[in-house]
Amino acid sequence: MTGSHRVVLLACGSFNPPTNMHLRMFEIARDFLHRTTNYNVVAGLISPVHDKYGKEGLVNASDRIQMLRLALNSSSWVHVSEWETQQDEWTPTREAVQYHQELVDSVVNGNVDPTVKRQRLDSSTSWLTHLAGSTDPVSVKLLCGADLLESFARPGLWKDEDIEALVGKYGIVVITREGSNPYKFIYESDVLTRHQKNIHIVTEWITNEVSSTKVRRALRRGESVKYLVQDSVIDYIYKNALYNTHNK
Ligand SMILES: Nc1ncnc2c1ncn2[C@@H]1O[C@H](COP(=O)(O)OP(=O)(O)OP(=O)(O)O)[C@@H](O)[C@H]1O
Ligand SMILES: NC(=O)c1ccc[n+]([C@@H]2O[C@H](COP(=O)(O)O)[C@@H](O)[C@H]2O)c1
Numbered sequence: 001m002t003g004s005h006r007v008v009l010l011a012c013g014s015f016n017p018p019t020n021m022h023l024r025m026f027e028i029a030r031d032f033l034h035r036t037t038n039y040n041v042v043a044g045l046i047s048p049v050h051d052k053y054g055k056e057g058l059v060n061a062s063d064r065i066q067m068l069r070l071a072l073n074s075s076s077w078v079h080v081s082e083w084e085t086q087q088d089e090w091t092p093t094r095e096a097v098q099y100h101q102e103l104v105d106s107v108v109n110g111n112v113d114p115t116v117k118r119q120r121l122d123s124s125t126s127w128l129t130h131l132a133g134s135t136d137p138v139s140v141k142l143l144c145g146a147d148l149l150e151s152f153a154r155p156g157l158w159k160d161e162d163i164e165a166l167v168g169k170y171g172i173v174v175i176t177r178e179g180s181n182p183y184k185f186i187y188e189s190d191v192l193t194r195h196q197k198n199i200h201i202v203t204e205w206i207t208n209e210v211s212s213t214k215v216r217r218a219l220r221r222g223e224s225v226k227y228l229v230q231d232s233v234i235d236y237i238y239k240n241a242l243y244n245t246h247n248k
Contacts, residue, residue, distance in 0.1 A: 004040040006136050007033065009143040009173060010100050012084070012093045014055055014212060015048045015064050017237060018071045019229055021210045022046070026078050029143055029173045032202040042138065043127040044078035045100060050090045057216060059242050061085035070232040079127050093142065094162035097170050101140040107132050141171040146180030149199075152189070160191070167195035175202050178209045219243040 009029055015022060030041040048064045049055075061082075068080045083099060084091050091099075108131045131138055149172065152158050166172060168191075174182050182201050186192040192199060210228045218225050220243060225234060238245050 004038045004136075006042045006131070006134075006138040007039040008100065008104060008131075008138055008140045009041060009044045010047060010081070010097060010140050011045070011143040012047045012096055013049060013144075013148070014053070014058055015046060015068055016055070016058050016212050017064070017067050017215060017229060017233055017242070018046075019210045019212055019215055020227070021208050023071060023075060023078065023230075024208070025143060025145070025175050026075070028175060028204055029200075029202055030077075033173065033200065037200070042077075042131060044075070044143070045081045045127075046072070046078060047081045047084045047096055047100075050084055050087060052090045054090075057243075063236075063240060063242060067233045067236055070236055071230045073232065074230065077127075092159070092162055094159075094165050097140055097142055097166065101170065103128070104131060104138045104140060108135065108138050139171065141173055142166055143173045143175075145175050146177045146182045146185075149174050149182055150180060150185050152192075153185070164191055164195075167192060167198050171198040171200070173200045173202060176204050178207050216243045219245050 009026060011022070011025065013022070026044040030044070033039040033041055046068055048061060048068060049058075051058065051061050065080055065082055065085065072078055072080060081100065084096055107128050152163050176182060182199075186196060186199060186201075215225050215228055218228075219237060222245075229237075237243060
């Protein structure tokens with residue numbers, strides 16, 4: 001693709017457990033960006049949140065990473081990033097995006113602080129090596145559902161400067177979700193309106209309201225989650241008695 005700008009999509013969340021919608025988000029976003037922009041989406045990354053995020057019912061990061069690995073077996077271009085889970089504390093999303101941008105820069109864009117490079121390349125993976133084949137710049141953008149965008153308005157949850165950096169410096173790709181109206185949400189926010197060009201709204205017409213909460217509920221109740229979650233992930237959940245499945 002000539003004149004294109006390379007993009008890495010980074011999704012941050014609990015993935016507790018990863019659902020088929022988490023995987024599908026990447027496909028919808030990449031299709032949309034290829035159709036409507038000159039972005040060439042070269043990789044997708046899933047960054048599960050740290051255990052200390054402390055959300056009720058959050059299973060261990062090691063289990064969430066294993067489930068993501070199994071789920072992503074069917075994807076040739078989306079990978080797990082363990083970095084957030086390896087930190088001492090929970091990482092604000094802006095810092096997670098910044099870290100991955102610096103990681104990419106250290107390999108591709110050439111402007112490297114040697115210490116940063118040494119640390120970053122320890123976690124070197126195939127997707128990174130791939131990027132190194134060209135010096136065309138690569139931008140990391142946050143991929144999220146509309147509920148995450150709308151959580152920007154929840155008092156005390158996000159720092160103003162983090163929102164400003166996410167939309168102003170990096171950019172966001174937002175997948176619509178039932179009950180959300182990201183256009184109205186952007187209209188009602190001065191900062192989001194100012195950076196509207198950097199917010200790509202992807203309308204998912206084939207609405208699919210699977211969520212991890214609903215999957216956990218079904219598992220707890222002994223109900224089937226087949227076709228909502230990858231079979232390999234379901235096997236892992238039962239084998240490791242996650243989400244109270246040992247009672248079944
Ligand atoms: N059905 C969906 N449609 C669009 N985006 C989704 C959907 N499910 C999850 N996402 C997005 O995936 C990212 C990671 O989500 P997260 O792990 O919080 O999943 P979730 O299913 O919303 O979880 P939970 O139900 O535990 O809150 C978020 O940006 C979220 O908005
Ligand atoms: N201030 C912030 O950076 C901030 C606030 C709330 C949630 N988040 C992130 O959003 C994601 C939300 O996940 P949940 O929807 O599962 O709570 C997580 O990756 C979390 O780290 C970031």
